[in-house]
Structures are given as C-alpha cells and as structure tokens.
Amino acid sequence: xxxxxxxxxxxxxxxxxxxxxxxxxxxxxxxxxxxxxxxxxxxxxxxxxxxxxxxxxxxxxxxxxxxxxxxxxxxxxxxxxxxxxxxxxxxxxxxxxxxxxxxxxxxxxxxxxxxxxxxxxxxxxxxxxxxxxxxxxxxxxxxxxxxxxxxxxxxxxxxxxxxxxxxxxxxxxxxxxxxxxxxxxxxxxxxxxxxxxxxxxxxxxxxxxxxxxxxxxxxxxxxxxxxxxxxxxxxxxxxxxxxxxxxxxxxxxxxxxxxxxxxxxxxxxxxxxxxxxxxxxxxxxxxxxxxxxxxxxxxxxxxxxxxxxxxxxxxxxxxxxxxxxxxxxxxxxxxxxxxxxxxxxxxxxxxxxxxxxxxxxxxxxxxxxxxxxxxxxxxxxxxxxxxxxxxxxxxxxxxxxxxxxxxxxxxxxxxxxxxxxxxxxxxxxxxxxxxxxxxxxxxxxxxxxxxxxxxxxxxxxxxxxxxxxxxxxxxxxxxxxxxxxxxxxxxxxxxxxxxxxxxxxxxxxxxxxxxxxxxxxxxxxxxxxxxxxxxxxxxxxxxxxxxxxxxxxxxxxxxxxxxxxxxxxxxxxxxxxxxxxxxxxxxxxxxxxxxxxxxxxxxxxxxxxxxxxxxxxxxxxxxxxxxxxxxxxxxxxxxxxxxxxxxxxxxxxxxxxxxxxxxxxxxxxxxxxxxxxxxxxxxxxxxxxxxxxxxxxxxxx
Numbered sequence: 001x002x003x004x005x006x007x008x009x010x011x012x013x014x015x016x017x018x019x020x021x022x023x024x025x026x027x028x029x030x031x032x033x034x035x036x037x038x039x040x041x042x043x044x045x046x047x048x049x050x051x052x053x054x055x056x057x058x059x060x061x062x063x064x065x066x067x068x069x070x071x072x073x074x075x076x077x078x079x080x081x082x083x084x085x086x087x088x089x090x091x092x093x094x095x096x097x098x099x100x101x102x103x104x105x106x107x108x109x110x111x112x113x114x115x116x117x118x119x120x121x122x123x124x125x126x127x128x129x130x131x132x133x134x135x136x137x138x139x140x141x142x143x144x145x146x147x148x149x150x151x152x153x154x155x156x157x158x159x160x161x162x163x164x165x166x167x168x169x170x171x172x173x174x175x176x177x178x179x180x181x182x183x184x185x186x187x188x189x190x191x192x193x194x195x196x197x198x199x200x201x202x203x204x205x206x207x208x209x210x211x212x213x214x215x216x217x218x219x220x221x222x223x224x225x226x227x228x229x230x231x232x233x234x235x236x237x238x239x240x241x242x243x244x245x246x247x248x249x250x251x252x253x254x255x256x257x258x259x260x261x262x263x264x265x266x267x268x269x270x271x272x273x274x275x276x277x278x279x280x281x282x283x284x285x286x287x288x289x290x291x292x293x294x295x296x297x298x299x300x301x302x303x304x305x306x307x308x309x310x311x312x313x314x315x316x317x318x319x320x321x322x323x324x325x326x327x328x329x330x331x332x333x334x335x336x337x338x339x340x341x342x343x344x345x346x347x348x349x350x351x352x353x354x355x356x357x358x359x360x361x362x363x364x365x366x367x368x369x370x371x372x373x374x375x376x377x378x379x380x381x382x383x384x385x386x387x388x389x390x391x392x393x394x395x396x397x398x399x400x401x402x403x404x405x406x407x408x409x410x411x412x413x414x415x416x417x418x419x420x421x422x423x424x425x426x427x428x429x430x431x432x433x434x435x436x437x438x439x440x441x442x443x444x445x446x447x448x449x450x451x452x453x454x455x456x457x458x459x460x461x462x463x464x465x466x467x468x469x470x471x472x473x474x475x476x477x478x479x480x481x482x483x484x485x486x487x488x489x490x491x492x493x494x495x496x497x498x499x500x501x502x503x504x505x506x507x508x509x510x511x512x513x514x515x516x517x518x519x520x521x522x523x524x525x526x527x528x529x530x531x532x533x534x535x536x537x538x539x540x541x542x543x544x545x546x547x548x549x550x551x552x553x554x555x556x557x558x559x560x561x562x563x564x565x566x567x568x569x570x571x572x573x574x575x576x577x578x579x580x581x582x583x584x585x586x587x588x589x590x591x592x593x594x595x596x597x598x599x600x601x602x603x604x605x606x607x608x609x610x611x612x613x614x615x616x617x618x619x620x621x622x623x624x625x626x627x628x629x630x631x632x633x634x635x636x637x638x639x640x641x642x643x644x645x646x647x648x649x650x651x652x653x654x655x656x657x658x659x660x661x662x663x664x665x666x667x668x669x670x671x672x673x674x675x676x677x678x679x680x681x682x683x684x685x686x687x688x689x690x691x692x693x694x695x696x697x698x699x700x701x
Contacts (some may be wrong), residue, residue, distance in 0.1 A: 091184050098132050099177060106170055125169040133160060133176040150324045159357040163676060166347055171676045175358065178677075182684030208239035211283065221273070221290040228286045232277045241293040242284040244269045249280030311394050312369065312651060319362070327360035327666070334670055348672070355669035358679035359662055368654040368690035375697025376647030384630040385640050392626045395609045396644040400590040402541050402637065403580055406548035406558060407445060408596035409613050409634060411523040415449035418504055422517035431517040435509045438475035438484040441465030446505055446521050447473065450484075468492075470549050470572030472507070482511045486551070486570075490515070503557050505550055528635045530562050535638040539645070545583045547576050547603070576603040594637055611637060646700045654690040661686045 105124045108115055140153035148154070156179055163172035208221045209231040216231060221239040224230065232238050234249065250262040253275040262278055265271055271284060274295030290296050335353035339346045373390035380387050387393070404410050422431045436454035439447035442465075459465065464476045471492070472485015483493050490497040490508050495515045497508040504522040508515070533544050546567040548555050555569035568579040580603055584591045593600070593607035604610030604624045612625035613632060629636045665682035668674035674682075 088184060088188055091180075095132065095177065095181050095184070098128055099181075102128050102173055102177060109170065122169055125173050126164070129160070129164065129169070129173045129176060132173065132180055133157065136176065136180070137161075150328060155324070155328075155357050155360055159354045159676075162350065162354050166350055168351065168676070175676045175680050178680045179684050182680070182688050185688055209233075221293075224286050224290050226286055226288045230284045230286060232282045232284060234277060234279050234281060236277055238271050238273055238275050238277055238282070238284065239293075240273045240284065240286045240288075240290060242271060242287045244271060244282050245285050246283040247281050249282055250278040252276040252278055311391065312648075312655075319365070323362050324360050327356055330666075331356035331360065351675075352669055352672055355674055355676060355679045356666060358676060359665055359669060359682045362658075365655065365658050365690075367687060368658070368694045369651050371691060371694040372647060372651040372654060372697050375650075375694055376643055376700065378698045379643050379647075379700040380627075380640060383636065383639050383643070385636050385643075386628045386630065387640070388626050392609060393644040393647050395589075395626070396592065396641055397648045398590060399592045399609065399641075400540075400542045401545065401584045401592070402536050402543070403545045403547060403583060403591060403593045403607070404634065405593075405595035405600055405613075406546050406550060406555060407523060408632075409594055410529045410546060410558060410562065411525050412632075413445045413523065413596065415445050415505065415521045415523050417449055417453040417519060418522040419502065419520040420517070421500060421520070423515050426516050431509055431519070434482050434511050434516055435484045435507065435519055437463065437477075438465060438473040438482050441475070442467060442473050445523075446507060449521050450507065450519060470575075480512055482509070484509050486549075488570075501553065504554060525558060525561060526632075526634060528633055532634045532638055533562050533564065535635070536641070539638060539641045541641075543583070547571055547579050547583075574602065576600075577606045580606060592637070594634065611640070643700045647697050650693060650697050654693055657693075658686055658690055 101124070105121060105128075109121045136153050137157045140157035143149075143154055156176070160172045160176050163169075163175065207218045208224055210217045210219045210224070211229040211231050224240050228240075229245070230240055230242070238251070244265055244267050246267060248264065248266040251265050251271060252262045253272065265282070270287075271282070272295070273290070273293035331353040334356060335350050338344055338349045343349075370390075373393060376393055377387055377390065407413050420428045420431060422428050432450070432454045435450050436457065437460075439450045440457065440459050442448075460477065462477050466474045466476070468474060468485065468489060471489040472483065474484075474489075475482045481493070483489055484507060486506075487497040487508060490510055493510055494513055495508075495510045497510075497515065497518070500506045500518050500520065502520050504520045507519040507521060509517055509519070536544055543565040546555065546559055546562075546564050548558075548567070548569050549571050550569060552569040555567050558564075559567040566583060568576075568583065571579055580591065580593060581588060588606055589608045591607045592609040592611060593603050594611045594613060595604060596613045600610075600612075604612065609627065610625040611627045611629060613629050613634070627640060629640075662682055665674050665678060669679060
C-alpha cells in the first residue's frame with residue numbers, strides 16, 4: 001500500500017532535503033564544493049558538508065506518503081499507474097462499506113439506543129476503528145521506532161486512540177474514517193497533478209530502428225552514436241537529433257516547442273528527438289548520441305527542475321519543522337494546565353487537546369506548495385519553455401526590467417546581403433571574396449549570410465582564422481592579413497572606415513592595410529516583437545531595453561520601431577554586463593535578460609533570471625540560463641511571466657488559506673467550540689482543497 005512504501009522513499013527524501021538545505025544557492029559554487037552536486041552526492045560520506053549518514057527523511061515535519069508524491073515521477077510506468085488506480089478503488093470501496101456500517105450504527109445509537117446494549121455499539125465502533133485505522137496505526141508504530149514522533153500518522157493515531165480511551169468512540173471512528181478518505185483523495189489529486197509533466201515521457205522514444213547493411217535492428221536509443229542511420233516510420237517519434245538523408249514528412253514538434261503547426265522536412269533538413277513524424281518515412285543520420293539529443297536534455301532539465309526548490313518552499317520546509325512540535329506542546333499544555341488550575345474536568349480538556357493534535361500536521365502546506373510550483377513547471381513545458389527550478393517562478397514574479405539581446409532575439413537573425421560598397425579600384429567580387437576568406441571561420445549569422453552570397457568554399461591550408469570578440473574576424477596567410485568587421489576593428493589595423501549611413505549591419509573589409517569596402521547585411525524584426533514589448537508592460541514591467549554589439553544607427557531604428565525604453569549599442573561581450581547594471585540602476589535582482597546564447601553567457605549569469613532563446617542551439621546558454629525557450633518567439637517571455645505570476649498567486653492562496661483555517665480552528669478548539677469532526681476538516685479537508693487548487697497551475701496558458 002501507499003503507507004508501506006513510505007520507508008523505501010525516506011532515504012531519497014532525506015538526500016533531496018539535505019541537498020536543498022546546503023546546495024540551494026543559485027549561480028554560485030555549491031557549498032560542498034561540488035560543481036555537479038546532487039541529492040545522491042549529498043548521501044555520500046565523501047561529501048564534506050555531510051560526513052554523516054542520513055537515516056530518515058522529514059524529521060519533525062509531515063511524514064505522510066502524500067508528501068512523497070513528487071518522487072520518482074520519471075521512473076513510473078503504465079503498470080505502476082494501473083496498480084495505483086486499482087489500489088485506490090480497493091481502498092475507497094472498503095472505506096465506503098465501513099462508512100455505511102458506521103452510519104447505520106451511529107443512527108441506531110442516537111435514535112434507538114435500546115435496540116442493543118451499549119457494549120454492542122462499543123464493540124462495533126472498535127471493530128470499525130481497527131478495520132479503518134490499522135494501516136495508520138502500523139505506520140505510526142514504525143515511525144516511532146525510528147524516533148520520528150511528529151508526523152501525521154503518530155498524531156492522528158495517538159489522538160484517535162486517546163478519544164477511544166475517554167469514551168468518545170464514535171468520534172474516534174469518524175476521525176479515522178474521514179482521515180483515510182481524505183488521504184486517499186489527496187494522493188489521487190497529487191498523482192494526477194504530477195502526471196501533467198510526466199506526459200513528456202510519452203515523447204521519450206523507447207526504441208530506435210537502426211539500419212545496418214540494409215537490415216533493420218531495433219535498439220535502445222541510448223545505444224545510438226553519431227553517424228548511425230535510423231529509420232522512422234509514419235506516426236513514430238523521432239528517437240535522435242540528426243539530419244534527413246532520405247524521405248520527407250510533416251513533423252509535429254508541439255511536445256518540444258509548443259508550436260502546433262507541423263513543419264515539412266525533407267533531405268538535408270534538421271530534425272530533433274522527441275518530435276513526431278506524421279505522414280512519411282524518414283532515414284535520419286544521427287548528429288550525436290541520445291544523451292545529447294533535444295528530448296534527453298529536455299527531460300533531464302525538467303527532472304532537475306522538480307528538485308530545485310523555491311525560497312517559498314524552503315521557508316515552508318523550515319516552518320513545518322517547528323510548527324508541529326509547537327502545536328504538540330500547546331496541546332499538552334491545554335490538556336494539563338486548565339484541569340490543574342480547576343478550570344474544568346480532565347475529560348473536557350483532554351478532548352480539546354486532542355482537537356489541537358489533529359489540526360497540528362502541516363500537510364496542506366507541505367503537499368500543496370510543491371504541487372503548485374510543479375504544476376507551473378508543467379504548464380511552462382507545455383508552452384515550450386523549460387525552467388530549471390521552482391526558484392525561477394519566484395524570481396520572475398518580482399522583475400521590473402526586461403532586457404533583450406537584438407540579433408536573433410528581437411530580430412530574426414536571418415541576415416541577407418543587402419548591398420555592396422566597394423572602394424575605388426576594387427570590384428564587388430574582389431570585395432566579397434576577401435570578406436569570405438575571413439568569415440569562413442565564423443558561425444555568426446552575419447558571417448553565414450556573407451558566405452551564402454560568396455559561395456561556400458574550403459578554408460585554405462595555410463590560412464589562420466581568428467575571431468576577435470565583438471569586432472569581427474581576421475584571416476592570416478603568411479604575411480597577408482585580411483580583417484573583416486566593424487569600424488573599431490579597422491582602426492586596430494590602421495584603417496579609418498568611412499561612415500556608411502544605411503539601415504542594417506555594416507561589415508568593413510581591409511586587406512594588408514588597404515580599405516577594400518563595406519558590405520551591408522540586413523536583418524528583420526520579428527513580427528511578434530512589438531506585441532511582446534506591449535504585453536510585458538501590461539504585466540508590470542517598468543522598463544524594456546535592448547543590448548547589442550551592432551551599430552548605434554541600426555539599434556536606434558529597432559528601438560524606435562519597437563518603442564523600447566532605451567538601448568545600448570556597439571557593445572563588446574564584456575561590456576554587456578556593465579550596460580545591464582547601468583540600465584537597471586545597479587539592481588540586477590529585478591531584471592531578466594533574454595538572449596540567443598551567442599556571447600550572452602556573462603550577462604545571462606549576471607541578471608536575476610537569464611532566458612536563452614532558440615532551444616538548444618547554444619550549449620553555453622543552456623548551461624547558464626535559468627529558463628530556455630525552445631522556439632524563437634520572444635512572446636514566450638511574456639508567457640513565462642504570466643505562468644510565474646499565476647503560479648505564485650496559487651501558492652500564496654494555499655498558504656493563506658491553510659494557515660488561516662488552521663488558526664481559526666486552533667482558537668475554536670481551545671475554546672471548546674470545535675470538536676474532532678471539525679478538526680478533521682481543518683486538517684484533511686483543507687489539505688485536499690489546497691491540492692485541488694494547486695492543480696489549477698497545470699492549466700495556465
């Protein structure tokens with residue numbers, strides 16, 4: 001049963017809790033010194049922060065199995081799900097039968113007490129109590145033997161046994177019955193919520209058809225290596241990132257990017273693992289191993305995100321550790337002090353103390369808050385946004401400034417050669433060929449557009465090509481040097497470039513100290529960029545800015561068209577960090593930075609929340625960013641803000657409701673205005689309502 005699995009889950013819960021307590025600092029070295037610290041590492045005796053063994057999990061906080069509802073979500077299979085559903089039906093059927101018998105006995109005792117002697121009713125209630133409460137009592141004893149006194153099982157079991165002892169038999173049965181029903185539905189709701197994110201697993205390919213010597217061999221995708229040829233039939237999930245070498249198809253990438261419109265692929269097209277080939281057979285050459293594929297990294301990021309707690313979650317974890325013992329101490333005081341002071345009978349004050357014990361478990365907080373963030377993570381992933389932890393939602397929910405990179409973020413990054421301005425005595429072909437010599441070694445979009453116009457060509461054997469960050473490219477062939485880039489690079493080589501007043505990116509070319517001319521490369525603003533800026537302002541962003549290494553004239557045109565609040569142009573990669581601090585007044589904790597990953601690493605780290613655009617194109621951006629947008633739409637930034645704000649609102653609704661209701665019933669319990677029936681609602685009922693409220697987060701769009 002669910003409770004019997006508790007002990008097996010505790011070791012992992014302990015690892016994760018310990019890991020979160022010491023290694024939760026973002027964007028800094030882990031306190032244990034490990035670059036790749038994980039819950040498993042924190043369980044190792046070699047971890048310097050934890051030279052001890054972790055023997056149990058939630059210590060003085062909630063110990064109910066529902067609190068482990070987020071564990072092993074990626075290890076479940078369909079058989080586990082069916083077994084879980086069957087166990088739920090069996091439990092509810094048994095509890096319903098017990099409820100019917102309990103109801104009949106309760107009515108008979110109240111309306112026709114002479115129908116049977118009092119001991120007969122007592123016997124019925126004791127049998128019902130044992131039938132319903134035995135799993136709780138058994139788990140409570142196991143917890144106590146481990147030294148864990150303050151958990152829901154010990155509190156509920158102890159309170160109901162004490163109620164039996166003072167003669168409140170019907171209430172003891174009622175408390176245990178409704179507690180078990182509430183727990184069953186709590187777990188059901190929690191499991192349904194977590195599967196919103198587990199749906200990603202449906203996109204994880206189970207097998208790959210490897211083509212070897214014209215034979216098809218089914219293999220685990222993890223065995224695929226770079227260069228393998230894989231066959232994908234219509235209606236199958238593409239198992240690996242690669243390039244189509246034969247065939248054509250419509251490919252549905254909605255599970256990865258959130259884009260609902262299928263895209264046509266043919267020979268030479270790039271495809272990603274986890275996408276669906278709809279109507280054609282494809283032969284795909286693997287671009288790398290499965291662990292480097294889009295779907296593999298996506299699943300890994302989502303799984304890691306579940307384990308990274310937000311500040312709110314960490315606060316609730318600490319709060320729960322003292323809340324339950326504090327209420328237990330209060331209940332003890334209520335039981336002992338008033339009778340000794342002559343303020344009433346022992347029976348009366350024991351009963352009131354038991355009410356406090358039932359209310360004392362913080363399950364509504366401990367379960368619902370992680371589920372709320374979990375739902376937000378699922379909602380973001382459905383929209384093609386991967387967040388690396390619940391902490392991102394808290395950070396994004398407080399930002400006041402949004403700062404964008406220009407090329408590839410606000411613009412399409414699809415440059416085309418728009419004009420050629422050769423110097424006197426230089427032909428257009430000579431200018432273009434000279435530029436191509438140096439740009440042949442660059443992957444920058446501007447360089448690719450020049451190479452597309454000049455024609456692809458191999459790099460000459462004696463050529464040494466060097467990239468000058470923020471300036472351009474230099475090609476050296478013996479004593480001959482060709483420099484291609486901005487006006488500042490020209491000055492470095494003793495050439496003063498003329499001022500070219502055209503909208504677009506101007507690339508100057510010099511060779512051996514002689515100015516050859518300039519190339520004008522034009523980019524296009526993304527059609528949704530302006531709507532994104534307006535939407536961000538509606539969401540409370542005070543300033544939307546742009547940083548770029550491009551010319552001031554080009555940046556000014558883009559900023560004017562998008563109605564930005566400001567911009568910084570002609571920046572070297574290292575200058576972007578200082579520019580960001582200047583734009584946000586030095587308070588980087590209230591900024592988000594959105595970039596395409598090209599030279600954006602330092603500024604992505606400096607901002608409170610770094611968002612990488614364009615999926616997994618830049619490994620550096622994926623590593624340092626807090627969130628990754630899997631398509632090229634800047635509008636997803638506004639979507640992320642909406643999800644973050646709504647998720648945090650749901651979480652705080654649960655916090656306020658749980659603490660508010662429990663506080664009211666604690667007062668009522670001490671005053672004698674609330675009995676055990678009301679206490680069960682304050683515990684189980686509120687927890688169930690909070691969980692159901694948390695499931696709303698999965699439906700955020």
